[in-house]
Amino acid sequence: MTTIRLHNSKTRRKEEFTPLDPENVRVYLCGPTVYDRAHLGNARNVILFDVLVRLLRHVYGKDQVTYARNFTDVDDKINARAAETGRSIGEITEETIGWYHADMDALGNARPNVEPRATEYIGQMVAMMERLIDLGHAYEAEGHVLFAVESYDAYGALSGRSVDDMIAGARVEVAPYKRNPMDFVMWKPSSDDLPGWDSPWGRGRPGWHIECSAMIEALFGASFDIHGGGNDLMFPHHENEVAQSCCANPGSDFAQVWLHNEMLLVEGKKMSKSLGNFFTVRDLLDQGVPGEVIRYVFLMTHYGKPMDWTEKKRGEAEKTLASWRGILATHGFSADLVAGLKTSGEWRQDAEFLGVLANDMNSPGALARLHVLSKGKTPEMLVPFAAGLEILGLMTDWSRLTDSANGPDPAIAAKVEALLAARASARAAKDWAEADRIRDTLSAAGVQVADVGGQVTWEAGPEFDPAVLEDGS
Ligand code: AMP
Ligand code: ZN
Numbered sequence: 001m002t003t004i005r006l007h008n009s010k011t012r013r014k015e016e017f018t019p020l021d022p023e024n025v026r027v028y029l030c031g032p033t034v035y036d037r038a039h040l041g042n043a044r045n046v047i048l049f050d051v052l053v054r055l056l057r058h059v060y061g062k063d064q065v066t067y068a069r070n071f072t073d074v075d076d077k078i079n080a081r082a083a084e085t086g087r088s089i090g091e092i093t094e095e096t097i098g099w100y101h102a103d104m105d106a107l108g109n110a111r112p113n114v115e116p117r118a119t120e121y122i123g124q125m126v127a128m129m130e131r132l133i134d135l136g137h138a139y140e141a142e143g144h145v146l147f148a149v150e151s152y153d154a155y156g157a158l159s160g161r162s163v164d165d166m167i168a169g170a171r172v173e174v175a176p177y178k179r180n181p182m183d184f185v186m187w188k189p190s191s192d193d194l195p196g197w198d199s200p201w202g203r204g205r206p207g208w209h210i211e212c213s214a215m216i217e218a219l220f221g222a223s224f225d226i227h228g229g230g231n232d233l234m235f236p237h238h239e240n241e242v243a244q245s246c247c248a249n250p251g252s253d254f255a256q257v258w259l260h261n262e263m264l265l266v267e268g269k270k271m272s273k274s275l276g277n278f279f280t281v282r283d284l285l286d287q288g289v290p291g292e293v294i295r296y297v298f299l300m301t302h303y304g305k306p307m308d309w310t311e312k313k314r315g316e317a318e319k320t321l322a323s324w325r326g327i328l329a330t331h332g333f334s335a336d337l338v339a340g341l342k343t344s345g346e347w348r349q350d351a352e353f354l355g356v357l358a359n360d361m362n363s364p365g366a367l368a369r370l371h372v373l374s375k376g377k378t379p380e381m382l383v384p385f386a387a388g389l390e391i392l393g394l395m396t397d398w399s400r401l402t403d404s405a406n407g408p409d410p411a412i413a414a415k416v417e418a419l420l421a422a423r424a425s426a427r428a429a430k431d432w433a434e435a436d437r438i439r440d441t442l443s444a445a446g447v448q449v450a451d452v453g454g455q456v457t458w459e460a461g462p463e464f465d466p467a468v469l470e471d472g473s
Pocket of ligand 2: 029030031241
């Protein structure tokens with residue numbers, strides 16, 4: 001069995017992953033606030049978690065893993081957008097959820113098993129806050145419900161901060177109803193023009209942190225396996241989730257593993273809506289960058305490192321994927337072939353590929369291993385290569401492999417292969433003139449040929465022009 005190791009933010013160490021219940025592996029990712037298109041940075045942990053879930057399913061079984069990702073559909077940013085545009089909140093959130101699905105699907109991400117929406121869990125949030133008040137971890141003040149950070153000794157442990165340091169560092173004006181400046185809002189009053197729900201504390205709406213705590217408890221129980229999000233969420237969002245959930249369920253420890261991804265940067269700064277230095281996933285797709293190219297670029301960098309989106313990486317990803325598709329198409333890979341291999345039990349993963357990936361989701365290492373596996377000479381030898389592409393979500397729909405829109409047409413790939421075979425025969429017959437003529441044709445067509453240890457591979461270079469192949473044969 002593949003051993004998965006993950007860097008756990010909670011212990012600040014890489015640890016062997018052992019699920020609480022291998023029959024029911026539970027994974028939660030903090031999802032988007034739905035008022036606008038996802039920017040490219042937002043896709044980073046969606047891709048990370050999609051690969052993680054594919055790996056977990058490979059190890060523990062398809063039906064043994066539950067992946068939940070929420071939609072925050074009540075938030076002041078949504079209210080502001082509604083006020084600005086004169087549109088209803090429901091219309092904005094529905095539209096944004098539709099966009100989000102389309103954009104994340106286009107990047108090869110499978111939908112999570114459950115996508116809870118905050119507004120569907122208000123009852124559970126209210127119940128959790130009542131419990132926290134009863135247990136002395138929260139209090140009501142002027143229609144608000146606040147979490148009392150001093151009631152929880154471990155507050156700050158996840159992000160490595162102490163309450164005293166936080167107070168000293170805080171410059172914000174403290175609301176008069178707070179007992180401690182670090183106490184955070186779980187519930188706040190709503191005026192009539194804002195979304196609100198009846199509660200023991202009057203008509204109001206939830207704060208952001210209580211939403212994830214209540215939804216996780218409802219879906220997974222008090223303790224579960226892996227919780228993730230960007231490292232910008234570690235404080236205060238995740239710290240507050242831990243405080244609420246552990247205090248509402250005494251004796252439990254909430255997420256066993258916390259997985260935090262580093263940021264996508266633009267000129268050294270976090271890509272974010274508030275800084276205005278963002279472009280959306282849709283912008284790139286509309287410019288004709290295929291979803292799998294975007295995905296490949298993300299996988300080129302380990303999730304724990306900051307990364308930039310560059311044109312150079314995009315070009316490299318495009319070239320590699322085109323050549324990989326060419327290799328698979330040339331060797332007859334298709335939806336039917338793959339389905340057949342799966343039924344007959346011949347679909348197999350490469351142990352080294354899995355080992356590299358399972359070592360804290362080392363996706364750049366996994367891609368490097370795929371480069372090696374792509375050199376397989378026969379369809380049979382290429383099975384672990386194809387299976388690896390599937391685990392990384394780079395090939396999710398095998399019927400698209402043979403679409404002309406995706407990389408070299410199989411007929412063109414076959415032509416290149418035929419020329420390479422002719423060149424090999426010419427060399428074997430010591431007909432150097434003919435071998436050189438074929439080499440020049442391939443080169444004029446922009447085909448890049450590599451001879452390594454007697455093994456010949458090719459890829460369509462940036463100047464690839466298949467028409468030249470026709471003239472030169
Ligand atoms: P937000 O809509 O800002 O709450 O972010 C949704 C998710 O995207 C969270 O998990 C964030 O941590 C993550 N995120 C936001 N900005 C970036 C970025 N520049 N790079 C990587 N992840 C990000
Ligand atoms: Zn959350």
